[in-house]
Amino acid sequence: MKKLFQNSWRLAPVLLLLLAGSVMTASAQGPKLQMDQLDLLANRASQTVDVKLDGRLLQTTFKFFSGKDRGDAKIKEVLKGLKGIYVKSFEFEKEGEYSQVEVDSIMSQLSGSTWSKVLTVKSKKDGQNIGVYLNMLGDQINGLAVLSLEPKELTVVNIVGPIDLEKLSELEGQFGVPDLGIEQEKTKKP
Amino acid sequence: MKAKITITGLVMALLLSAGPQGVLARDGFSDAVKTIEQFYHVKHRSIPLLARAGMKAVRTAAKIRGGEYKRLAEAGSVRVAFFEDQIFNSRGQIATFKASMYAALAVDWSPLVQTLAPGNEEQTYIYIREAGNKFHVLVVTIDRHEATVVQATIAPEILAQLMKDPSDMGKAVTEDATINDP
Numbered sequence: 001m002k003k004l005f006q007n008s009w010r011l012a013p014v015l016l017l018l019l020a021g022s023v024m025t026a027s028a029q030g031p032k033l034q035m036d037q038l039d040l041l042a043n044r045a046s047q048t049v050d051v052k053l054d055g056r057l058l059q060t061t062f063k064f065f066s067g068k069d070r071g072d073a074k075i076k077e078v079l080k081g082l083k084g085i086y087v088k089s090f091e092f093e094k095e096g097e098y099s100q101v102e103v104d105s106i107m108s109q110l111s112g113s114t115w116s117k118v119l120t121v122k123s124k125k126d127g128q129n130i131g132v133y134l135n136m137l138g139d140q141i142n143g144l145a146v147l148s149l150e151p152k153e154l155t156v157v158n159i160v161g162p163i164d165l166e167k168l169s170e171l172e173g174q175f176g177v178p179d180l181g182i183e184q185e186k187t188k189k190p
Numbered sequence: 191m192k193a194k195i196t197i198t199g200l201v202m203a204l205l206l207s208a209g210p211q212g213v214l215a216r217d218g219f220s221d222a223v224k225t226i227e228q229f230y231h232v233k234h235r236s237i238p239l240l241a242r243a244g245m246k247a248v249r250t251a252a253k254i255r256g257g258e259y260k261r262l263a264e265a266g267s268v269r270v271a272f273f274e275d276q277i278f279n280s281r282g283q284i285a286t287f288k289a290s291m292y293a294a295l296a297v298d299w300s301p302l303v304q305t306l307a308p309g310n311e312e313q314t315y316i317y318i319r320e321a322g323n324k325f326h327v328l329v330v331t332i333d334r335h336e337a338t339v340v341q342a343t344i345a346p347e348i349l350a351q352l353m354k355d356p357s358d359m360g361k362a363v364t365e366d367a368t369i370n371d372p
Binding site: 040041042043045046047048049050051052053054057060061062064065075093174175176 | 282303351
């Protein structure tokens, strides 16, 4: 009995994550992903980056990108209508520091009917596996998510609002969106 | 005469009992300072405006991705607290510290950028809140032996440029507050 109790106690964080995952699946049909459950990975990661640019902030500052500067004009176009940019990235010293449970807590949200995978990039050499997902309502794009898995790195990017792959590539390296090197000619699902 | 001494004594007792919390009014800045002190068991040092003016270095303009600005923060808006020559060790619980900072500030501040590297204890927390047509920015930077808390008011056009490179924002605001004229 004591052993059973000890084992149950040890499994508690995993069960909590699974429970959180199932609750999130039910509630996360919208374009904003729940990512806070990943925060505990910061204790094991060698480097954590957490960026939250909400819609109010984006739209308040959006008008200050001058149309005169070519770079700023492009940014202004990309940011137009966006309701949030959220990034969580964890780098680890060694492999196996994050588990499938953490990956599933994001994947379960992306398996909802409003999400569809539009791009897969796999690299055997680096063990990199990137999935790009779009949240659609009819013909309208409501958001985008990128899940990048590497043996020593886990990155989730969630952009809420009208965004496509072209705009995503404009944002790479800016506003906290990492340079993912996504090439558009890869697998494209209808 | 006796009454005068009693009143002076009462005033002094009140001032003493207020302690540092009385000096730092309860707001995001003092909440961040207190959170660091409680988690890491360290003590801060506030730098008065005049002393900060003496720290002015050669650099006269803050270079950020969007251009070069003479100053990022609005004049007179900067508050700084230093923690020097102390030991910052989160003992594998850096995520707990991040959560504590969020709990202390979340009522009226929004987290913008948070970077953590437990190996060398390097951390940057940037929180933001609207202040009329400007923004209050709160930046906490920590490394193994030092920490700085900076609060400043920033115009939206400067914030827009800083947001292009959020990972550099903390460094830019902290340097602006501690190196340039206050």
